[in-house]
Amino acid sequence: MKLTKIFFAVMVLLNIVLNGQTRNEKTVIDVSGFANSAHHWYDISADDNVIDPLENQQRYKPWQIKEIADNILLYQKENGGWPKNYDMLAILTDEQKDALLKSQNMTNTTFDNWTTHTQVEYLARAYEILKDERYKEACIKGIEFILKAQYPSGGWPQFYPDTSGYRKYITFNDGAMTGVMRVLYNIIKKEPRYSFVDKDLYDRSKKAFEKGLKCILDCQIKENGKLYAWGQQHDNVTLEPQHARSYELPSIANQESADLVLFLMDIDNPSPELINAIESAVSWFEESKIEGIRIEEKKIKPIKYKWSTISVDRFVVEDPAAPPIWPRYSELITHKPLFCNRDGKKVYSLAEVAHERRVGYTWYTYLPQRAIDKYPEWKKKWVKE
Structure with a gap:
């Protein structure tokens, strides 16, 4: 009887391991990259979603790798990419699954809101653990989509x-460019999870990465011969900073620039041009930081807007003990903190932004501090005095 119980216990454990569902750290794949899109699915109304979340929609746990990977296959379009603003961890009903399957010929594929590159990375890790050929094939299809979407620039x-409207612009917002570049960098570094990549795909990925890196350097904003940082999006032909939505104006974008610098610091054996780009950007972060203020949030009576219901408000308050903070945008040439309303008119303080945009958008950031903190170690490793 005792041996029978042991046998069944072993079989249950083996089944869990083979399905990638242990709570062991080695069999959990990071799912934080899906959070942005999931937030939009649950919290912001969208008219073009194929499926909407149900009330109290249940979600898979991070160690349920097979179920999450199977979800990712459902969301992938025939062209190899993924649409944004869905939850990859949602436990879908049969009706929701059927709607996704019927929509796989749609071409609303994007890199926005941490989309496509995040799914590709997850599938590579899922294949490494579970060896399900479907995950490898879908991952390769996603890589091919990335390569096909790259501009000559x-x-x-x-x-x-x-690529209608501002969708055509080279996008540094929401990790679009850095996310794609990290996937390609992991391939050319021959990370074990991408061991299935053959020579042809490896060579094309390497070429795409090198072109992408040159594009990043070429996009860095230069004024009067001095390099600063990057815009949120850049023209796909001229590479100049561009606008996107009405309240996203051409500017120096500190949050996106910090994300870029953190990625660039991870590249081994940086060229003199890359070193100069990083040092110039870090210098700009030191120059543009604001001390003595913080953002305070307080609850208010809920206000329903077109896209969401907001129950808080935000204010800038003075605080001598506050850590350095950066405006999301700095105006070109003047370098003043820059804000904007949905009417496209620029303003120069958070208080001048209408409530819906004041709370519904990120106007300040602490991310450049991470780049500043990482800089000394990076400099010691790669910059010869």
């Missing part, structure tokens, strides 16, 4: 193949 649009 080396950048990637926000959406592909739909």
Whole structure:
């Protein structure tokens, strides 16, 4: 009897391990990259979603790798990319799954909101653990989508193949460019999870990465011969900073620039041009930081807007003990902190932004501090005095 119980216990444990569902750290894949899109699915109304979340929609746990990977396959479009603003961890009903399957010929594929590159990376890790050929094939299809979407200039649009309006611009917002570049860098570094990549795909990925890196350097904003940082999006032909939504104006974008610098610091054996780009950007972060203020949030009576219901308000308050903070945008040439309303008119303080945009958008950031903190160690490793 005792041996029978032991046998069944072993079989249950083996079944869990083979399905990638242990709570062991080695069999959990990071799912934080899906959070942005999931937030939009649950919290912000969208008219073009194929499926909407149900009330109290249940979610898979991070160690349920097979179930999450199977979800990712459902969301992938025939062209190899993924749409944004869904939850990859949602436990879908049969009706929701059927709707996704029927929509796989849609071309609303994008890199926005941490999309496509995040799914590609997850599938590579899922294949490494579970060896399910479907995950490898879908991952390769996603890599091919990335390569096809790249501009001759080396950048990637926000959406592909739909490049209408500002969707065509090279996008540094929401990790679009850095996310794609990290996938390619992991391939050319021959990370074990990408061991299935053959020579042809490896060579094309390496070429795309090199073009992408040159594009990043070419996009860095220069004024009066001095390098600063990057815009949120850049023209796909001229590479100049561009606008996107009405309240996203051409500017120096500190949050996106910090994300870029953190990625660039991870590249081994940086060229003199890359070293100069990083040092110039870090110098700009030191120059543009604001001390003595913080953002305070307080609850208010809920206000329903078109896209969401907001129950807080935000204010800038003086605080001598506050850590350095950066405006999301700094105006070109003047370098003043820059804000904007949905009418496209620039303003110069958070208080002048209408409540819906004041709370519904990120106007300040602490991310450049991470780049500043990482800089000394990076400099010691790669910069010869």
